[in-house]
Structure formats: structure tokens, C-alpha cells
Amino acid sequence: LASGLGWIGVETVIPLYAASTTPERLPSGGLDPDEAVDGDDPQGTAGGNGTADAAAAADLSDDPSEETPWLERRVIIGALALGEKVTETRLTFEESSLLSLVANQVGISLQNSAMHEERVQVRLLEEEVSTARLIQEQLLPGAPPALPGWELCASNSPSRWVGGDYHDFLPLAEGEMGIAIGDVSGKGVPAALLMSNLQATLRGRVLRGSPTQEVVGDVNRHICRSTGPESFISFFLGELHPECGTFRFTNAGHNAPIVVRRDGTVELLEDGGLLLGVFPEATYETGAVGLEPGDLVVLYTDGVTEAHNPLGDMYSEERLMEAVVRHRNGSADTVHARILEEVAMFQDGRDPDDDLTLILLKRTVPAETNGAGDPGVTALESNGGLQ
Template structure:
């Protein structure tokens, strides 16, 4: 009878069977599905105690009974005394024997690769040879989640540039949340080896709400390499709703030390790969520049031409060129592209290719520069631009027509000491979409030197903070003997610059192009434009 209800014998038997089935069945499901009880530990303990008991019984049968028979035959000796003594000794030795037997079983007989302790120990050993950053973080997060049955696991690495995080379970961290976590980690775990967030007093209300509320984190274990904080392991609640034991925390702290060593190695490897990739890029950029810069120049009547290019540690975008125009004239160009490295080298190659493509025909210098400006404006970012000086030397009259697009002013040095700076033209290339360029002309005569250079020459700075400047450049040229070749002029200018720097390395590329007129021409030397078009100084 239940609740004043009469139940038949069959129903009562059915309810009894159901109760007896559901109760143990629920416990068994919890043990298997959620590891509610450590069944493997219970089984191991049972085996240990059974083996220890069997050893004691065997010892009793093998030693005590024969000893009692022997002592019973000795007059005046009571063999019953040895029974209690044996039991006392057995009890004293039982616990050490159990501990030793458990160690042997763990390492030889009953070693369970699925036990979470063994899983984490094995993970620590395997991570010692893992040097890929993503594989290291991802494997650590997944293994922790599966071994400890956690609702959420996040491994955060404070890498240079931006932090990186991998989730073994739970929702992956967004960039905003990851940034907040990375910002608070150095403060909240400055000295702790690992702590439960419920016991931490260093968290603000917002930080506690983020970690324990939004992310569901219960335990935080730092990843340290010596005194440097490399990241942290954020562990959520267990599916079994049990807390992390002291053994868990100790094991996780040991694992975190091994993860930190592997993380440091992975970061060092990534830095070395980045350096190697950067050096490879620089080498490729240098090759591009070497192949684009002339070492032998086309013969210009009654002229001697030589150029000098010395790259700095960082590859820049300087280039020069001498191109036959097809009508007996020659185009002479020097340019400096903004930026360093591969982008600048590629851009200078593009500009040089555009110049060579347009060199044939009767296009004016202004038209060529306008086309190059349109190409640069349409194909590059707003921060990329170039200064460009372009001149045309007539092969018969040696009249030099030029247009300067924001470049350092080349200078014409006359035998009588006069200087003519070639500054007429327009703005730098690539800044404005539609730009007009002006042209001007000068006539060249015997002994004239035209010196083209980039800002790496005039802006080179010595240890006193002084720049080499245009004035020193002109004075160095004027101090040279008359009749020296264009190569000698370039080499002497380079030596003068090196003496000025006094061992200090230049911070930019050094680029020079020298054109020297070797004999008198029939045409009268004149400046075909108003004085303001070509400034003589």
C-alpha cells in the first residue's frame, strides 16, 4: 500500500525492479559518461589491497606455521607468543608495502594511458619537441579539455605584436576579449604560480565579471619563462561539477612550465624565420636593383658618363638610367622612390620600365613625366611617391632639356666656376592625379660637368649632426683638377663624403650620376629661358 493506494503484486514487483535498475544504472552512467567516480582508481586500490593481503597470507603460511612447529618442539617455549608479534610487524609493514606495490603497478602492470594524469604527463613530454606555435597552443588546449572534461579551455600566448589564443572547448575569444585578457594578465598573475579566480583579490569587478561570468573560468595558470610572462592557461569548470584538487593544480603548474619552454622555443623560431624571410627579401630587392642599374652606358657623342650606386643596409628605391631615344638624343634620369625594401625596389623597377617604354618617339619630357605620374598615382597607395629628374641630351648640339619632378637639383659646373642648378619642372610624382610639368634648357660646353644625385648624398649626416649638403658637394667638385674623367669625379665625391662621415655609416642609398663634356661644340652656349627658369648660383 502506497499513499492509500492498493498495488497489485505484479505492479509492486515492477516498481521494485525499476528502482533497483534505475539507481545503480544512473550511478554507472555517471561513472562512465562523466567520470563521477574514479572507477580506475577504485579498481587499482582493490587490486592493491587484494595483492597485499595475499602476500601477508602467503607469508603467514610459508613462515609462521613452520616456525610454530619448530618452536613447539623446544621445551619451555610458548609458540603462541609469535602470532601477535607477527601481526604487529605485518601491520607496520602493510602501508609501505601498499605504497611500493602501487608504484610498481602504476609503472608496470596497471599503467593506464587514458588516465588524465598520464595524459597530461605524456603531453608535457611530447611538447618538448613541438616548435610550431599554432600546433603547440592548439594541442595543449584540446588535450586539457578532453583529459579533464572541462567546459572551456583557453591557452593565451602574449606574442610580440598581438596576443594569440586557442580554445580547446568553449567559445573562442574575440579580438576585443583577447585584448582585455592580455592586458590584465601581467597584473593579476605577476607573482602567483596559479590560482582559483574565486580566491583572487587582485581582480576588479569588471575583470571578475569577464573571466568568471562571461568566460566561465575557474583556474588560471601562468606560462612563464624565467621572469618573463609568456601567456596563461585559462581553465573553466569541470563537467563533473567537481573542483580542481591540489593534485590537479600541481600537475597543471608542472605542465605549464613545460608549455612555457616550448612556447619560448616556438617564439624564437618564429623570430628567426621572420629575420630569414626579411633578409631574403632584402637580397631579392638588391638583385632587382643590380639588374636594373647600368654598369655600362651608351656612348653619347663628346660626353663621358659614369654612375655610382652604394646601397645602404636597407634597400631603397634609388635608380638612374641612360636611354637612347632613337633620334640621336639620349634620356638621362635619376629618381628616388619613397620607402625601403622590396616595395620600393619593385616600384623603382616599374618606373624605370615605364621610362624605357616611352623613350622612343618624339614625346616631350613633360609628357613622359605626366604619364609616369598617372601610373604611380593609380597603382600605389597614397603614402608612396617618387622624386624624378629627367633630361634629354641632344647628340649633335649637346643642348640639355630637362624637367625636375621634385628631385634634388642637379648642378651644371662650368670650368669658370659658374654653377647652374636645374630646378624647373613640377611636383613629386604620385601625389596628385593630374599634374603639369614645365621644361627648361641649358647648352653644354667643353669641360662642363653635370652632377645628378639623390638625397642620400646631400643629407648624409656625420657624428656632429651636420649634413653634407649641396655646398660641400659643389666645393668638392670645384677642387678637382680639370680634365678628370666622369668616373674619377664620382669616386672623388664618394671619398669626400666618406671623409666627412668619419666612419659613420650612411643611413640612405648613395647615388651619383656624372656627365662630362669632353670637347668644344659649334653651338654657342646659352640659356634658353628667362633667368628665373634656371637658377645660376
């Protein structure tokens, strides 16, 4: 470095050190105690990193048999360049030591300044993400709507500040209600932006009163036009007729919702078609199922079934079905809480890998048809019966 700067009259170069964040293995044999910062200082006093640095580096190795210890202390982030002394004499040891001390302090100050700037940028980013999370919470529904004769509950838990899971409750004509759930590819802010695009598109199409397969087809064409090939969405749209209990639906590549009958029989709602955003010309089908008093519908994203425990095992669809069947006689709120508890116990403290959304829909059993000891009796009686 000194020889490279010689054309501007640099006589001595002292490196500016800062704390290293990346360990670096020294060459076999450690540092050369005779290595100098420039050719005019064979004792290495100008840089202050001769024998002392080699000894310190050797002390870093916990294993005395280690041939090439790790140097974890400092990296060079700049240099202090000095011209020839006015007296035209070489630097004394005291002068070299003082300049090395100054250089070290300058290096630390430069690093602290850079770290402060980095912290400011991180704080600004956190504020922006927090604002995005607040906006997303306002876009997602709050408490589910009240439906006479039905229990409905839902939760959404992003794995990061913002997530790509989507759910919605959509009021339709003649007292019917739309229930939507989706999972956008990716995580974080990009997924949240695509989720908001899905929500706006869906709400505009649903208001037209079209059948579910036509609504899903329109949404798919819009997503294909407005996003790239790397973006796709698994999606489910259901249309509930509260009076007769008919639930029509279209499943666009989403985890099939689970229907658990009062007697414990299990059905999956799979009719539909491909993921949204894959093929603009994709067509979709509509399925239908009749829900009787005591029947339960579970809609979820893969954050539930793909939750991992510390051993790497997934919670799985089978465990989810077993949990729903086991708790089916409880209220929708109770079953919802039990599922989340079992998923959390399965994870055993491990952080979630994906966003988690869970919706429970249950047709209530009239009080006079409840059997003795059925949890539904107490709940209905305490509420004064069906509304």
C-alpha cells in the first residue's frame, strides 16, 4: 500500500482497524513477526502489528495443537497515510506507537458511525413494517359476523410482521355469506401486497352475485395479468346458505377444508381447479355439501398442518382431523382453541415456519335435540337459546 501511494509522497502507512464480524483463519504458522507495513520499517513498528499481533492471535486458539488459529479481532477499513518527517528522520518507536493508537481510535470511530447509520436504517425499516402490519390487520376482518343458528370463529397469525395468509367473510344477497381463505406464495411484505391485491379483486367480483366458479375464474385471470409467473395463490371460496345449510364452494388448489359430521364422519371439500395465477385460461368447478345441526367445517392454511416440531416432523392433516373429531362436540370457539393448543404443543417451543390461519364454522344443535351432557346444551341455555 505504501509503495502504491508513493507517487503522492507517502512515506508511512498505518492501517485503521475495526472489530471483525467474520472470523478469518490465519495462514499456517501464524503471522510473520518480521512483516512490516512498509518496506522502510522492517521491525513492523509503524503498523504496531508485529510480534505482539502474532502472539495475540496464537492465544485465540483453545486447542494448542491447532496449526492455523482463527483471527477474530480486527479488519483493516482504511489507512492513515503520512508524508516524510520535516526532520527527514525515521519514526521513533514512541511516535509509531502514538500514531498507531490514533489510527485505532479513528478506526473505531468510523465503525461506530457506520453502525449508528445501520441502526437508524433498521429502525426506519421496523417502523415501515409495523405500519404495514397495522394496515394488513385493518384489511383482514375483525370479529366474524353473527349468523343465527351458526357459530363462526377465525384467527390469523403471521410468522413475520406481515404475512401472506388471507381470509374474509363476505355478505351476499338474501342473507347468504361468503367465506374465503387463501395462502399467497412467499412470505413477508411481497406476500402481503399480493394478499391485498387478492382481497380487492375478490370483493369487487363477489358483489356481482356470480356463482363461486365464475368468481374464482375472474379472480384467477386478474391475478395472472397483474403478477409474474413466480406468484401464485391457493384459494378457497365458499357460499353458505344459512337457512337450508347448503355450502357451495370452489377450491383453487387450497388445502381441502374438513367437514366433520356430528357422528364423526369426515369429508374433504376438494372440488374446484388449479391454483390462482398459474394459467389464465383455467376453468373451475363448484361443489356442494349440506350441513346438518352439529356438523363442523374447518378451513385452514398449511401453517397448521405443516407446523414442525424440533425433530422436523409435521403436524399433518391426519393429526388435524383426529383433533377435530375428538373435540367435535364442543363449540366452534372451543374446537378452535383446542386445535391451536395442540399445534403449539406439537411445536414444543419452535418458532412457526409459516403463517397460520384457522376458521371454524359449526351449525348449532337446537337445545331440545341435544343429548344429556352435550356441551352445546349449556352454551345455548346460557345464551337464552337460538336467536
